Amino acid sequence: MTWALSRRDLGKDSSARHVLLCLASYAGTDGRGAFPSAKTLTEDTGLSERTVRSKLDLLEEKGLIVRGNQALAAVYIDRHDRRPVVYDLQIKRGAVAAPRNERGATDDTGCNVRQNGVQSTTERGAAIAPNPSLNHQVTEEQQPRELQDVIADQDRQALESQDDLQRFAMFAEWNPPVDKVSAQLTLAGLTLEALTEEALKSFLGFFVARPKVFDSNGGWCFRLAKWLKSEKAKAAAEAELDETKSNWAQKGVRL
Incomplete structure (x- = not known):
């Protein structure tokens, strides 16, 4: 939050700074993994959704935010069309130290006693500081799903999106199209009888372990x-070698 307040890259664009501040409240301590929806930012800032999206584009153009690991949203939100963009704040571009209390230090180190950047006690006339952890609460639909559900979705999407030209990584549920595999087997001098269940499983196991292919x-x-x-x-x-060994053994020759 301090980093967002300290940015001078935005000039007098208060709307962009407001969006950046609200976005920062959803990020982790390292500035990563913020994925509030545009609707949520609209409610937080009071700006229109169109303005929020425009300011997000501006922040991205200025390099203050970048698109992060989109898989984070996939873990929390089931439907692909409802997943917001995951942003990382570029806090390494420079952070400003927390302000010092000019009225004097309150501990032996010469620093004010603070917890997570929030004062632990209030001075006269000061309101109680909010709990920062409240910024990271998620809705019921954003509860983490089981990892196997995510994998199952990926397999299902791969099956649904297959066509003759689309390239995809091998997955365990793949079934070779009969017409295409028959043509390739014929060209290789083989028949469909060569495609046993055991052979197919061996092939799938080899390439499923190589997701970059x-x-x-x-x-x-x-x-x-x-x-x-x-x-x-x-x-x-192997059969020829076994037969050779057997013939030599019959002749009394040890191999």
Whole structure:
């Protein structure tokens, strides 16, 4: 909050400063993870939603805020179309120390006794300072969801958004399109009989563990056919080696 008050980048734009102050009240101690909705900021500032959005764009242009980890909002808010933008405040650009009390220090170190930047006692005529933790309360719909629910949503969205050209990371529920995988198997000199459940699980397990690999449905079918052909070649080589060992053993030769 002190950092937001100290900014001189905004000149006489009191509306932008007001939005920045309210946004700062939702951020963590390091300035990260603020994601109040535009409606919430409208209620906090008394400005119109259009003005709030305009000032957020201005703050972003001036480098006072940047877009942060959007996954934070996904954990708290289920519906994708209702998730606000997550912002990080650029407090490392410079922070101002808390003001000193000119009337004198109150402890042995020469500093005023404060808790979280808020005075612990009130002077004559001063109102009781609010509890800063109240700024970070969330609504019922923002309660954290189970991690498996987030993963399930990602799998569902991947299934719903598949098309022939879209590239995606492999996921456990993927089923290769019959027409595409049949064509690739034919080109590889294989038949659909080569695509066993065990072989498919092995392929999925290998690429699910590599989330940075993206491909289209057709591309994954090509990779699958290549995988099956390679596995068939390995199996044939192992069988040939076993047969060779058996023949030498029958001749009394130890390998």
